[in-house]
Amino acid sequence: MLTNLRRSLVMAALALVVFGFLYGLAGTGVAQLLFRFQADGSITANGSILVGQDWSSPRWFHGRPDDTGPYAANPKKGIAGGDNPLVANGVPGSSGATNLGPRSKVLVADTRALVSYWHRLGVDPTEDLVTTSGSGYDPDITPLDALVQIPMVARATGIRPAELRRLVASQTHGEQLGFLGSSYVDVLQLNDGLARLEHARLHGGRRG
């Protein structure tokens, strides 16, 4: 018994050093050396491309309704994360889903409110646009989710729908390796592209 106790303590100490410190630190070292951008969180000028954000204005493509802020009547504000990796615009939270069951009255009511929210914006929403994600900050939408928002964005920005369709197509990531998962559009990258498009238009406008 005492031998076992001594061996257990030695083994626990060894494990703490090797699998706690060394594994974590060596991993961090290798990660920072080989994949600095990814290891730091895929951060670009306007945010992380892996963390969804609130896009409340009709001038931008919206992500999935995970957020607590922009959907004025958002009934799902009770969810843990809400485009809210830790703090967004002063509201704290952690990642997470609504966890509402498939026969939940609350889910029916929340989804209805989101459908009418989209209708007010002149968008006929797809399923992803009225359901919340697992992480609470899904950075992606499907190409179809982006296409149905084009009338809204075109009205607000004055950019021709055909041009916006080209933008969505150029920002679409196909299924990985040709067969894994779904094809998707990263909302931040899409809106960065949209901002470049607008910038070019303004620029061109002044010249003309």
Next chain:
Amino acid sequence: MGFLWTIVTLVVALGLTWRYLGSYMAAVFDGRVHTLDVLERPIYRLLGTSPDREQSWRRYATSVVVFSGVSFGVTYLLLRIQGSLPLDPQHLGAVGPALSFNTAASFLTNTNWQNYAGETTMSYFSQMCALTVQQFVSPAVGIVAAIALVRGFARKESSTIGNFWVDLVRCLFYVLLPVAFLAGVVFVGQGAVQTLAGTVSIHDALNGVTQTIARGPAGFMEAIKQLGTNGGGFFNANSATPYENPTPLTNWLSIYLVLAIPLSLTYTFGKMVGSVRHGRALLAAMVLIFGVWVGFTSYAEHQGNPAVAAAGIVRQPTGNMEGKEVRFGDTSTALFAVASTQTSTGSADASYDSFTPMGGFGLLTGMMLGEVTPGGTGTGLYTILLYAIVAVFIGGLMIGRTPEYLGKKIQAKEIKLAGLGSLVMPLAVLVLTAIAVSVHAGRVGPLNAGPHGFSEILYALTSQGNNNGSAFGGLSGNTDFYNVLGAIDMLVGRFGILVPALALGGSLAAKGAVPESLGTFRTDNAMFVGLVVGVILIIGGLTFFPAVSLGPIVEQLSHGKFF
């Protein structure tokens, strides 16, 4: 089409892994691999043991229990004093006693049930040195216990079943560490975070949003979280979080990693007992059940969410997307979920609570089968061997012969141990669920109303009793009541099966071999596979059908009704 290719590539990759990782592990535990001798020898000296000093099953089991107790103590202590330890850039402070108790029990039993949100509760120090350490050690304990039982079948008239400390060290350094490290590099390369730099605040000039984003050393934890069938993630939303599981490729890799060791151990078993056919028979039983559950659950999730349909979105071409991530899609998420629930991993790349009634049924019942299809690292193998012994016994009764398995006579003592091991889990799950629904503290837990609320409680206790760790996340589990109840559930589910399995190993090792004759009941053919599958389904089905009918089945049958 994409889903089909996902399955095909997984089958090919896992088939190769089964063959080669399986025989590699047999060589490791037989002491035929010496690459790391320079590292091993000083560790054995430090521990005061050596590979030629073998243990009886009693000593082996005592070592397991004492080591687990020390692991529990260390984890509990580190969480309690978190506030005074380094690597805490968010200044999170100490973790409370009930939550620390539950978490320590959870990680030492390979359950990884999480009553906390990682990014707002655990410092980097705790994630690395308390939790990740247990994610290496606890699967290793499961694997070596399985190997000890396998030695019981392989040896004749032996009083020992191996040396726990030697097995543990070999498992950690030869199997888990190298594979996890390689997988960690892939996770980070795909986009998982791995930094000690703390949170980052960014202002988006386009929409005026300022976010503070939680980061941390998550990518390498992710690798061992999946490989060791642990399931406890760095972030609250687990594998749904893009920082843990950034792409469809890492989702595929996660599914591969959780299945790799549990499946390959059947080859290791076959190799060590000198009949790969016997290993293949167990593999076939595992894969048969697993495949049916994958088909069923993916189909259910592809049908769309009834509540979303009731709100006017009738056409749901992408399946049920409530609680799911766009980059994975419905069927791959369902495949991940089945792999996670049937390997006792419990990681989640979606909200399982928001699965369709029959999708949730698939996950819940997958665990109720006892985590043997293929089950956790090691735990899956030793538990299915208990079921195999029950199957041999039943087969023997039907044809009136003395039951034998791998040349060992199965007698009253073995049947008692196998019976005990296969009944402990249902007993713990059902009794504790009954307690939880009988008291106020238990009934206030669920988020959802109606049958789904009951499902949340049943799921929690099934998950913990089977050392799985996945959840219907709506349940508010971080209360003194659920923290303590769950910890009991996890400890009983772990040691109530592990100790009888080791005792069985000891009892079998002591026996001589019975020569095979024409009258021997074959235990390596399709008939036996069918018998094992039958035993698994009947034990799980009979014990849990009444409870499941009150949850997901009622929910499925209440068409058009919402709660």
